[in-house]
Amino acid sequence: MKILVINAGSSSLKYQLFDMENEAVMAKGLCERIGINGSVLTHKPTGSEPVKYVEDMPDHVAAIKLVFKALTASNGGVIKDMSEINAVGHRVLHGGDKFSESIVIDEKVKAAIRECIPLGPLHNPANLMGIEACEKIMPDVPQVAVFDTAFHQTMPPKAYMYAIPYEYYEKYKIRRYGFHGTSHRFISARTLELLGHPENARVITCHLGNGSSIAAIKDGKCVDTSMGLTPLEGLPMGTRSGSIDPAIVGIISENEKLSAAEVVSILNKQSGVLAISGVSSDFRDIEDAVAKGNERAKLALEMFEYEIVKYVGSYIAALGGLDALVFAGGIGENGPETRESIVNQLHTFGLKIDAEKNKARGKEVDITGEGSSAKIFIVPTNEELMIARDTKNLIAAR
Numbered sequence: 001m002k003i004l005v006i007n008a009g010s011s012s013l014k015y016q017l018f019d020m021e022n023e024a025v026m027a028k029g030l031c032e033r034i035g036i037n038g039s040v041l042t043h044k045p046t047g048s049e050p051v052k053y054v055e056d057m058p059d060h061v062a063a064i065k066l067v068f069k070a071l072t073a074s075n076g077g078v079i080k081d082m083s084e085i086n087a088v089g090h091r092v093l094h095g096g097d098k099f100s101e102s103i104v105i106d107e108k109v110k111a112a113i114r115e116c117i118p119l120g121p122l123h124n125p126a127n128l129m130g131i132e133a134c135e136k137i138m139p140d141v142p143q144v145a146v147f148d149t150a151f152h153q154t155m156p157p158k159a160y161m162y163a164i165p166y167e168y169y170e171k172y173k174i175r176r177y178g179f180h181g182t183s184h185r186f187i188s189a190r191t192l193e194l195l196g197h198p199e200n201a202r203v204i205t206c207h208l209g210n211g212s213s214i215a216a217i218k219d220g221k222c223v224d225t226s227m228g229l230t231p232l233e234g235l236p237m238g239t240r241s242g243s244i245d246p247a248i249v250g251i252i253s254e255n256e257k258l259s260a261a262e263v264v265s266i267l268n269k270q271s272g273v274l275a276i277s278g279v280s281s282d283f284r285d286i287e288d289a290v291a292k293g294n295e296r297a298k299l300a301l302e303m304f305e306y307e308i309v310k311y312v313g314s315y316i317a318a319l320g321g322l323d324a325l326v327f328a329g330g331i332g333e334n335g336p337e338t339r340e341s342i343v344n345q346l347h348t349f350g351l352k353i354d355a356e357k358n359k360a361r362g363k364e365v366d367i368t369g370e371g372s373s374a375k376i377f378i379v380p381t382n383e384e385l386m387i388a389r390d391t392k393n394l395i396a397a398r
């Protein structure tokens with residue numbers, strides 16, 4: 001079975017084609033500047049050189065058509081014909097409280113994704129464009145939606161409600177939803193395998209990348225997570241502030257003569273470790289700057305780690321203990337110093353890291369130190385594979 005996984009943004013579209021016989025990626029690629037001058041597709045067949053297509057992509061339909069051209073081309077193609085694709089799995093950002101798992105797409109599902117646009121105003125419309133483009137080009141191929149929010153739907157009300165007037169929850173569905181759910185689900189499922197499926201396992205998953213979030217997971221179900229109504233809440237991130245005093249929005253708005261929406265945009269795009277370090281949103285640049293003695297870069301890194309330590313500590317309390325702490329995402333998988341510093345700051349809980357094993361980058365490793373109170377793992381995340389697996393399972397069950 002061959003499954004195409006699509007992550008459609010407003011002007012970009014990422015794809016991966018999986019052969020589900022062995023869960024291997026046959027090819028992946030990225031369309032950029034869709035609907036903008038100078039659009040380009042970079043196609044990477046596994047094991048051979050990337051191929052670039054500098055061709056007009058006025059909309060997502062054109063982008064998907066070009067993806068098919070790349071997938072079937074004599075130069076860099078990996079399939080003979082698009083009829084070889086059995087199903088398409090789409091990443092969808094916001095499923096609100098309507099979706100607690102992945103689902104085969106039909107008109108009702110599309111309508112529900114549309115109803116969630118106020119909650120994900122940038123992403124959901126783009127995700128829908130990707131879905132509709134595929135429907136147009138391959139009307140007989142089943143499509144599946146996999147939601148970033150779905151895994152977190154098991155949170156109890158005490159974790160997902162905000163203490164603001166109740167009518168805002170009723171009228172606008174303002175509550176915590178959480179994101180990176182597909183990643184937290186992938187990491188926690190693998191962690192449970194590594195632990196040997198004990199009963200009521202208490203796991204904390206740290207997805208640390210450009211965007212970062214932490215989840216508390218009991219018996220495979222999410223009970224709390226750091227991101228909120230939107231992916232802005234929680235940890236300080238590459239360019240996002242994470243949690244701040246909400247009164248700050250009003251004060252900046254008044255002093256800088258900016259609308260609330262403009263301030264929120266600053267909190268999303270011009271804040272986080274980028275703003276504190278003044279160097280970059282990329283943690284590699286920040287680590288380089290720290291090595292050269294840059295004090296603000298050091299502060300940015302310290303703030304990032306400190307918030308992670310606070311979340312993990314509070315989630316150990318929420319879970320009533322801990323069986324495994326897991327690191328994933330660009331920094332979680334590739335940042336030994338950050339991992340070591342975080343675990344050392346959690347010593348009061350008896351967590352100990354193995355400094356030698358922790359030197360690993362980008363692969364699954366048990367980095368638990370001798371005498372540690374809980375297991376500590378690096379588990380590389382793979383959201384695309386999870387989407388492909390969900391798609392395969394839903395199609396097979398039809």
Ligand code: ADP
Pocket residue numbers: 208209210211238281282283284285287329330331334335
């Ligand atoms: P996204 O959230 O966009 O999926 P990733 O999970 O790929 O992002 O994470 C990107 C982040 O991971 C960047 O800040 C990058 O600097 C960081 N990262 C990647 N490799 C390394 C590394 N070797 N050392 C430290 N940080 C790294």
